[in-house]
Amino acid sequence: MKLLITGSSGQVGTELKQQLAGQDELLTPTRADLDLANASAVRAYLALHRPQAILNAAAYTAVDQAETEQEAAWALNAHLPELLARYCAINGAYLLHYSTDYVYPGTGSEPRQEDSQTGPLNHYGKSKLQGDFAVLAQCPQAVIFRTSWVYSAHGKNFRNTILRLAKEKTELSIVADQIGAPTPASLIAAISVQTLQRYQQGQPIAGGVYHLAPRSYCSWYDFAKIIVQQAEQQGQSLSLNASAIHPIPSSAYATPAKRPLNSRLSVDKLECALGIRLPEWQQLLASMTQ
Numbered sequence: 001m002k003l004l005i006t007g008s009s010g011q012v013g014t015e016l017k018q019q020l021a022g023q024d025e026l027l028t029p030t031r032a033d034l035d036l037a038n039a040s041a042v043r044a045y046l047a048l049h050r051p052q053a054i055l056n057a058a059a060y061t062a063v064d065q066a067e068t069e070q071e072a073a074w075a076l077n078a079h080l081p082e083l084l085a086r087y088c089a090i091n092g093a094y095l096l097h098y099s100t101d102y103v104y105p106g107t108g109s110e111p112r113q114e115d116s117q118t119g120p121l122n123h124y125g126k127s128k129l130q131g132d133f134a135v136l137a138q139c140p141q142a143v144i145f146r147t148s149w150v151y152s153a154h155g156k157n158f159r160n161t162i163l164r165l166a167k168e169k170t171e172l173s174i175v176a177d178q179i180g181a182p183t184p185a186s187l188i189a190a191i192s193v194q195t196l197q198r199y200q201q202g203q204p205i206a207g208g209v210y211h212l213a214p215r216s217y218c219s220w221y222d223f224a225k226i227i228v229q230q231a232e233q234q235g236q237s238l239s240l241n242a243s244a245i246h247p248i249p250s251s252a253y254a255t256p257a258k259r260p261l262n263s264r265l266s267v268d269k270l271e272c273a274l275g276i277r278l279p280e281w282q283q284l285l286a287s288m289t290q
């Protein structure tokens with residue numbers, strides 16, 4: 001099958017490319033090959049290459065920058081998914097799309113279900129929610145994985161930021177009142193491959209939104225502490241001790257974009273659809289070797 005992976009240099013895209021290598025015919029255009037913010041260039045690319053499935057791992061993910069670069073965020077997060085979904089609907093192609101916990105308002109303390117009320121607090125979340133609506137309106141068979149707090153060995157993510165800061169600083173203050181689930185890009189890719197295989201075997205899971213994250217939760221503060229403890233255990237030379245990481249409320253950490261406090265995602269729907277049990281975040285982080 002001819003597969004298009006967009007954003008193949010990103011965290012999720014890199015893992016998808018690795019995990020799908022050799023199995024299918026892969027199209028993995030870079031930004032230099034194709035500017036995904038340019039709708040007519042994307043239409044021409046699709047018309048030329050005619051993929052049979054699209055894994056849309058491209059996005060505008062700079063949350064604070066999206067407050068001022070709204071047009072760029074909307075081009076990638078809302079308009080591109082709509083265009084890809086229309087192509088898939090017209091051409092009978094399969095679409096896997098990725099979304100975020102930031103589409104929810106973060107109220108309460110219960111895990112969110114896929115049909116829970118949305119209400120993004122920032123422009124990144126608003127643009128992603130618009131993308132989700134557009135995908136399902138154009139192509140109801142599409143699968144949207146809403147994930148959270150993505151990290152991988154390579155790329156821009158919280159784990160790499162903390163590992164860098166742990167070599168530069170002796171004290172760190174990290175928000176302890178935002179709760180969610182850190183998700184390795186490799187897990188997202190593995191579940192995506194499984195979902196694609198179900199489609200290829202003629203047994204696709206139902207179209208719609210699924211939460212894709214580990215089944216346990218923590219705060220960014222908890223996550224930072226374990227990241228540093230793990231680096232200490234692996235013998236990395238750090239200037240920061242895990243006991244010098246201090247919990248702070250979000251109100252003490254000013255950022256241009258507001259973040260949700262409760263990012264707990266219920267993963268029952270995905271576990272049931274695929275007949276799997278998702279791991280806990282601690283177990284997944286422990287298996288990171290670099």
Ligand SMILES: NC(=O)C1=CN([C@@H]2O[C@H](COP(=O)(O)OP(=O)(O)OC[C@H]3O[C@@H](n4cnc5c(N)ncnc54)[C@H](OP(=O)(O)O)[C@@H]3O)[C@@H](O)[C@H]2O)C=CC1
Pocket residue numbers: 006007008009010011012013030031034035036037056057058059060061076098099100101128146147148149150151155156185
């Ligand atoms: N990161 C996170 O914490 C979370 C991410 N998600 C969602 O998961 C998905 C994957 O995210 P992640 O892997 O972290 O994203 P990354 O930011 O790591 O990667 C984004 C990708 O999109 C590409 N891209 C962006 N703009 C353009 C453009 N104009 N033309 C061509 N390529 C472009 C980037 O290319 P280049 O390398 O050239 O910049 C890169 O390959 C996204 O839908 C995201 O919203 C959901 C929850 C959490």
Ligand SMILES: Cc1cn([C@H]2C[C@H](O)[C@@H](COP(=O)(O)OP(=O)(O)O[C@H]3O[C@@H](C)C(=O)[C@@H](O)[C@H]3O)O2)c(=O)[nH]c1=O
Pocket residue numbers: 061062063100101102147148149150157158161172173174175178220253259
């Ligand atoms: C570096 C640092 C961050 N923080 C806080 C800020 C923020 O609330 C939290 C995480 O920081 P980040 O900049 O990684 O957060 P952010 O970029 O908002 O992460 C989000 O990215 C998008 C793409 C998503 O879809 C979300 O699921 C989520 O992963 O930690 C501190 O409290 N102290 C620090 O020293």
Ligand SMILES: [Mg+2]
Pocket residue numbers: 061062063157
């Ligand atoms: Mg970020």
